[in-house]
Amino acid sequence: MPGRKRYNRIVVWMRRAMRVRDNIALYAAIQDANEVVPVLCLNTEKRYEFDTPRRRYVRSAIASLDSELRSRGSQLFVLSGDIVDELPRFAKEVGAEVVFGVDVYDPVSLNRDQQLRRGLFRAGVELLLLKDRVIFEKQEILNQSRQPFKVFTPYKKAWLEFSDSIPPLLPDIRSVSSPADADGRFSLSRQKSFANADRDTEAVGLRQLKQFVKRKVLSYKEQRDFPALEATSKLSAALSLGVISIRQVYWAAIEQKRNADKRGRENIDTFISELIWREFYYQILANYPHAAERSFRDEFNKLDWSENKKYFTAWCEGRTGYPIVDAGMRQLVQEGWMHNRVRMIVASFLTKDLHISWQWGEKFFLEHLCDxxxxxxxxxxxxxxxTGTDASPWFRIFNPVSQGKRFDPNGDYVRKYVPELKNVPPEFIHSPWMMDAKSARGIGFGKEYPAPIIDHAVERDVAIEMYKKAASRK
Ligand SMILES: Cc1cc2nc3c(=O)[nH]c(=O)nc-3n(C[C@H](O)[C@H](O)[C@H](O)COP(=O)(O)OP(=O)(O)OC[C@H]3O[C@@H](n4cnc5c(N)ncnc54)[C@H](O)[C@@H]3O)c2cc1C
Structure with missing residues (x-):
């Protein structure tokens, strides 16, 4: 019978799906229930008023979601505290029979979801988590032995073979019917730290996607490795919080590919390949959860990492004396984003030049990246x-000087984030310590900007020995 719904009320938990368009859980709930209650729980341990780029972005994504819902006749219902306690209480109070949400794949969230499921069960409420954050998940793309892939290239080939089955985008939602929030008890406006947050994050994300696929994607392959060019999509933060969906990005690229010439199509294929890297890492974590805590390859759990705090602080603060590394780390802290090529350079520098564990770097990135x-x-x-999924990658040690020369040839990226070096001529911008006294005069090298804290050539050999030793203990 048309119009007949399976449920009276469904609570939709909007975590990591902070948008109204192409939102699988929200759309399914609207189809299945007379009323839906979109909810987020703000963890009171996290200080939302902190003004880092990441905090600002999270606040604006939440405020934007509330605005988008209000313009469709609903609102975001905001809870405060521990989700494991608060959501079952709330679902029971509003008389929901079921909570819809989206699946996540990291062990910490999975563990929390288990506790939540138990709490909801005790309250007589079911939890249904749907695939939304990836196009293909966990066990959907398997090798011929029906095992998950461990290597990217064959995974990508298999992924592309399945791409005909990718569903189209969902129809836009025009209205959302929700119960009244008497006295504004659950209103975001009660949270002071959100008062000045931007409220158009979803619209901005979609605009950014549209502009990127209109132009930049057509030269993505050729320009994506040059950090001074702004040639990538910068959609990672929106994807990370689910402000836009991975399907929206995929279909926008495919749509443009239909109109593109051969060169354009090749560039778009490289962009799609990056989206598949994202999917690859999700399925790695889902199928090999040990990687979240330890090295993917067991032999590298025995690496003899340094705990030199002085070096680590220099790396965090962008004061290692290697300009491309320092520019990257300063971009991270200032903007909450770093160019992919530079992420690879700074990560190689931390692990292979400073011999500090990737886990220290991983944590620092998680604290600072908007994405x-x-x-x-x-x-x-x-x-x-x-230590990860590639075959013999520990030989791959980036030389920060030659990487800088190759990918930032004029030093424009370095000069933007390391203004102390703004007057250094291009031939010395990636190795200012090579300047003779006359060229260095007035630049402040060695005073305002540090001399290199280590010698790359020496530390490279130390790293090779360290890894060789660990690999031979296999
Ligand atoms: C040490 C290190 C840490 C990283 N940490 C993160 C992280 O916390 N969050 C994150 O989203 N990406 C991370 N990346 C991957 C990559 O650097 C970023 O996704 C990319 O720089 C984001 O910029 P963009 O949106 O302009 O990417 P684009 O080049 O425009 O790519 C489009 C999208 O594809 C995905 N993507 C691109 N490259 C990769 C990649 N190598 N691996 C996985 N997905 C990719 C992202 O979702 C990205 O938004 C990391 C890479 C390195 C080397």
Whole structure:
């Protein structure tokens, strides 16, 4: 019978799906219930008023979600405290029979979801988590022996073979019917730290996607490795919080590919390949959860890492004396984002030049990145440290000077984030210590900007020995 719904009320837990468009859980709930109650729980241990780029982005994503829902006749219902206690209480209070949400794959969240499921069960409420954050999850793409892949290239090939089955985007939601929030008890406006937050994050994310696929994606492959060019999509933060969906990004790229010439199509294929890296790391974490805590490859759990706090602080603060490393780390702290090429360089530097564990770097990135994502971050760090899924990558040691010269040839990226070096000529910008006294005069090298804290050539050999020893203990 048309119009007949299975449920009276469904609570939709909006974590990591902070949008109204192409939102699988929200859309399914609207189809299945007379009323839906979109909810988020603010963890009171996290100080939302802190003004880091990441906190600002999270606040604006939440405020934007509330606005989008209000413009459709609903609102975001905001709880405060521990979700495991608060959500069952709330679901019971509003008389919901079921909570819809989206699946996540890291062990910490999975453990919390188990506790939540038990709490909801005790309250007589079911928890239904749907696939939304990835196109293909966990066991959907398997090798011929029906095992999950451990290597990217064959995974990508299999992923692309399945791409015909990717569903289209969901129809837009025009209205959301929700119960009244008497006295505004659950209103976001009660939370002072959200008063000045931007409220258009979803619209901005979609605009950014549209602009990127219109132009930049057509030269993505050729320009994506040059950090001074702003040639990548910068959609990672929106994807990380679910402000836009991975399907929206995929379909926008495919749509543009239909109109593109051969060169454009090749560039778009490289972009899609990056989306598949994201999927790859999600399925790695889901199928091999030990990687969240330890090296993916067991032999590298025995690496003899240094705990030199002085070096670690220099790396965090962008004061290692290697300009491209320092520029990257300063970009991270100032903007909450770092270019992918530079992420690889700074991660290689921490692990292979300073011999500090990838886990220290992983944690620092998670604290500062607006796009902080456990799967991609862990995958990226283990790739750079050579402890992850590749075959023999520990030989891969980036030379920060030659990487700088190759990918930031004029030093524009370095000069932007390391203003102390703004007058250094291009031939010395990645190795200012090579300048003769005359060229260095007035630049402040060695005073305002540090001399290199280590010698790359020496530390490279130390790293090779360290890894060789660990690999031979296999
Ligand atoms: C040490 C290290 C840590 C990283 N930590 C994170 C993280 O916490 N969160 C995160 O989203 N990405 C992470 N990455 C991957 C990558 O650097 C970022 O996704 C990318 O720089 C984001 O910029 P963009 O949106 O302009 O990417 P684009 O180049 O425009 O790519 C489009 C999208 O594809 C995905 N993507 C691109 N490259 C990768 C990749 N190598 N691995 C996985 N997904 C990718 C992202 O979702 C990205 O938004 C990390 C990489 C390294 C080397």
């Amino acid at each position: 902080a994502d456990i799967a991609s971050n862990n995958g990226g760090w283990q790739w750079a440290a050579g």
